[in-house]
Amino acid sequence: MFRNASKSLTTSNEVYEYALSLLDRREHGEKELVQKLRRRCSSSELIRETVAKLKEYDLLNEERYARRVFESWRSRKVYGRLHLQAELLKKQVGEAYIPAILAMLSEEEEMQRVRAAYRQIAGRHDKKYDCATEKGVAALARYFSARGFGPSMIRVGLALAKEEAMSKVQE
Template identity: 90%
Template sequence: MFRNASKSLTTSDEVYEYALSLLDRREHGEKELVQKLKRRCSSSEMIRETVAKLKEYDLLNEERYARRVFESWRARKVYGRLHLQAELIKKQVSEAYIPVILDMLSEEEESWRVQAAYRQIAARRDKKYDCTTEKGMAALARYFSARGFGPSMIRLGLALAKEEAGTVWQEK
């Protein structure tokens, strides 16, 4: 029914059906859904009614959406807490849920993630990240920072790199 993207929605039923079709494809946050509905419907009142109805039937649930964004992010194993925070903001997760979701990421899991990030970069054997040189350590620190790791996790990653570099030199 809603294949024609240029068709304007004029009734509450059409707005509701369109919202259901959007939610059928994937979970949406309230802000994102409202933005998409505004593209097709000029009536703020119909959009408000639709959102209220979707919330009433628990078809639009901000907490569930925030958790879904977190699980999707968690599947990518080489990113840190700051990257998660940026992802939540980018996906327009309600500000009330951002601290709750960030608390779900333990320090232990983040340290595992920085180790995974180091192992990924070490597997490349790129001389740019040679941790026996000051320049290589700086490049490695930038690598961790770009993936959303904070100072304590960057120090952990650099310590791991130094430790493994010492092991490699001892084996030779």
């Protein structure tokens, strides 16, 4: 019914059916859903009414959406807390839920993630990331930073790289 993207939605039923078809494909946050509905419907009143109805039936739940974004992010093993925060903002998760989601990422889990990121880069055997040189340390720090790790986790990653380099020298 809603294949024709140019068809404007004019009734409450049409807007609600279109919203259901969007939610049937995947979970949406409220802001994202409202943006998509605005593309097809010019009536703010119909959109508000639809969003309220979806919330009432728990078909639109911002907390559940935030958790799904977190679980999706968590499956990618080599990114840090700052990357998670950026992902939540990009996906337009309600700002009230962001601190709770960030709190779900423990320091221990983030340490495991920085180790996984280091293992990934160490597997390349790229001289660019050789921590015996100043340029290599800087390249590693940029690598960790680009993956959303903060200063404390970057230090953990660099320490891991130096430990590994020392063990290779001793062998």
